[in-house]
Amino acid sequence: MLLSAPVLRRSLVRLKGFNDVQSVLTLDKIVKRYGTTTALGPVDIQVKKGELLTLLGPSGCGKTTTLHIIAGLTRPTEGQLLLSGRDITSLAPPYRDMGLVFQNYALFPHRTIGQNIAFGLRMRKVPKDEITTRVRRMLEIVGLPNVADRFPHQLSGGQRQRVALARALVIEPSILLLDEPLSNLDALLRKKMRLELREIQQRLGITTIFVTHDQDEAFEMSDRVILMNSGNIEQVGSPEDLYDRPQTRFAAQFIGEASLIEGDVVEREGEDLVVDIGHGLLVPARAVTAGMGRGTRAILMTRPERVELTIAGEDGIAGMRIAKRVFQGERILFDLETPGGQNFQCSVPSIEKYRDLKPGQQVGARFQECRAIPVSRS
Amino acid sequence: MPIDQLASANPPHANRAIVEPAIDLSRVGRLLFTVAVAALYVFLLAPLLIVIYASFSPDQANTYDISRASLRWYRAFLDSDSFVSAFKFSVMLALIASVLATVIGFVTAYGIVRFLGKKREIGRSLAMLPMMVPHILISLSLLLLLTQLPIPEMAALVIGHVLICLPFTIAGITASLEGVDADVEAAAYTLGASRWVVLREVTLPLVAPGVLSALIFAFIISFGDVYIALFLSGPGMTTLPIEIFSYIQWESSPVIAAITTVQIVMIVLFGLLIERLVGLRTAMRL
Numbered sequence A: 001m002l003l004s005a006p007v008l009r010r011s012l013v014r015l016k017g018f019n020d021v022q023s024v025l026t027l028d029k030i031v032k033r034y035g036t037t038t039a040l041g042p043v044d045i046q047v048k049k050g051e052l053l054t055l056l057g058p059s060g061c062g063k064t065t066t067l068h069i070i071a072g073l074t075r076p077t078e079g080q081l082l083l084s085g086r087d088i089t090s091l092a093p094p095y096r097d098m099g100l101v102f103q104n105y106a107l108f109p110h111r112t113i114g115q116n117i118a119f120g121l122r123m124r125k126v127p128k129d130e131i132t133t134r135v136r137r138m139l140e141i142v143g144l145p146n147v148a149d150r151f152p153h154q155l156s157g158g159q160r161q162r163v164a165l166a167r168a169l170v171i172e173p174s175i176l177l178l179d180e181p182l183s184n185l186d187a188l189l190r191k192k193m194r195l196e197l198r199e200i201q202q203r204l205g206i207t208t209i210f211v212t213h214d215q216d217e218a219f220e221m222s223d224r225v226i227l228m229n230s231g232n233i234e235q236v237g238s239p240e241d242l243y244d245r246p247q248t249r250f251a252a253q254f255i256g257e258a259s260l261i262e263g264d265v266v267e268r269e270g271e272d273l274v275v276d277i278g279h280g281l282l283v284p285a286r287a288v289t290a291g292m293g294r295g296t297r298a299i300l301m302t303r304p305e306r307v308e309l310t311i312a313g314e315d316g317i318a319g320m321r322i323a324k325r326v327f328q329g330e331r332i333l334f335d336l337e338t339p340g341g342q343n344f345q346c347s348v349p350s351i352e353k354y355r356d357l358k359p360g361q362q363v364g365a366r367f368q369e370c371r372a373i374p375v376s377r378s
Numbered sequence B: 001m002p003i004d005q006l007a008s009a010n011p012p013h014a015n016r017a018i019v020e021p022a023i024d025l026s027r028v029g030r031l032l033f034t035v036a037v038a039a040l041y042v043f044l045l046a047p048l049l050i051v052i053y054a055s056f057s058p059d060q061a062n063t064y065d066i067s068r069a070s071l072r073w074y075r076a077f078l079d080s081d082s083f084v085s086a087f088k089f090s091v092m093l094a095l096i097a098s099v100l101a102t103v104i105g106f107v108t109a110y111g112i113v114r115f116l117g118k119k120r121e122i123g124r125s126l127a128m129l130p131m132m133v134p135h136i137l138i139s140l141s142l143l144l145l146l147t148q149l150p151i152p153e154m155a156a157l158v159i160g161h162v163l164i165c166l167p168f169t170i171a172g173i174t175a176s177l178e179g180v181d182a183d184v185e186a187a188a189y190t191l192g193a194s195r196w197v198v199l200r201e202v203t204l205p206l207v208a209p210g211v212l213s214a215l216i217f218a219f220i221i222s223f224g225d226v227y228i229a230l231f232l233s234g235p236g237m238t239t240l241p242i243e244i245f246s247y248i249q250w251e252s253s254p255v256i257a258a259i260t261t262v263q264i265v266m267i268v269l270f271g272l273l274i275e276r277l278v279g280l281r282t283a284m285r286l
């Protein structure tokens, strides 16, 4: 029997979607090009049922593009999109059953809040009475029971955001897509809405893809995070994974405060490495991937709160020079310089012992939970 | 007084709170400005006022004692078959042309705003070009072109009028459409509305004031056109301006003033309507 490559591939993909019951939505080698520039991909994403998956990345990395491809508003140049194993790559948005919340909410300005929320149900020819009850219930869920007769411009930003959410949720979409839904709110409201959004999502058990460039938001809300960088996926994992075990230089730098120090691996035992950061200073570290054997270059990733500053007599690697000192009240942030001229940060509690340390002085450092990233992957 | 100084003049209450100058300069400026504007209006509106005045004349003369005002020339207008049929023809022509120009204008504007992307400015400028060309030239070119084609003369006239109305409808509707967030359309689309339903339920209601203004504007332009009609109308297709034009070549009577006054009233009413619609549009944005 002869099968052409695409047919074989398609049936394999179908099988994959079929077997992998967990994956509601699969992006299979999705690419988006505008002219000759590639805006996205190729990316592979598997979305699990009921999870909140976050697309995190700097501006222009392709988050909105990914979301619009999923919603059907943008057609991918290459690749396939599978919803519960069904190929929806060329299905028009009205038939996709996705609830999309836009960054600017995109409410219908000429319709009341009630009519805004009812829109999707009306399109689905739901009977009038049922529309009324479902709209009312939805408004209660988002905590706005009394605004049905108002117009969007009569609501505050936070209220509009909730209406946009209600409008997307009321159609009971197979997947909820949120494009930076909190970025237009003030800091306080943003924090409150994070928890609220997550609470509603978990209560309804709705599979959600959340887009943000704010890592705090991503960490607080997500089951899993996809870190994106210039159109590609940099790393996928739980918030803890991303923070604790960045796989690339970009991931280490983008997430949290990180200092990167280059060095040579001089010893390896299982995951535990010893890295020479110059002038014979040896730092213990944990390898994030395989293949960082003796003699290879590695990047050490430390975080300010994981470096302990030591002074004469204490157990640390001596020979670090204080390059800068920033008093932050509760804590003091030091910029330290290795004898090899590489800088890293160290944050210590604001206690007497450290308060009088001045730039130029020599101190030591003890590295805890240092991670080693291979140079080749960065 | 320089304009910028006028513009920066404080509102009176703001001044009062701080200092009470002997001579309030800003008030002098305001007065001068008001006088200038008033003079401008007199200059613009005086001819119209004279026409309106003349239309109520009791006899052939253009000046009369206002207490002798009469509706005589309005009656003459209504009694004149040629004027009334020209008026009706003009209204019909303007209706057809303005509706066509608005529909075509909407489609063009939608294409320019939603699909041209970075080339939007080029598209817009191209659409505006017919506005820069003197109507008499457009008319002449159409005459040369359309007489070569086997189309009825009425169609030629309509085409000519649609052409001179289009830049205005495209410009007006483009501006309106630019105020509609593409995401709002996309939202409706993802909520299950087909392209057609999105147009009907979201886009059109949001640009309706702009579209109606464009329609009225096109109507006025078509109604007042002389040059296109002069070249392209065939026998039995006399528009009101042409009828007036040929009438005043032979005689002058206040009936023309009466007809003109009717048109002025029509245009003022339309203008008020546009004003309301556009006001409505601003109110509908946040």
Ligand SMILES: Nc1ncnc2c1ncn2[C@@H]1O[C@H](COP(=O)(O)OP(=O)(O)OP(=O)(O)O)[C@@H](O)[C@H]1O
Pocket (backbone or CB within 6 Å): A034, A039, A057, A058, A059, A060, A061, A062, A063, A064, A065, A066, A213
């Ligand atoms: N219509 C388009 N034509 C050309 N390039 C585009 C178009 N839309 C997006 N791009 C490019 O694709 C890339 C990804 O854009 P996208 O909007 O997905 O970024 P994003 O991650 O959502 O950024 P942000 O955080 O700023 O919203 C960008 O470099 C952008 O310039």
Ligand SMILES: [Mg+2]
Pocket (backbone or CB within 6 Å): A063, A064, A065
């Ligand atoms: Mg975006």
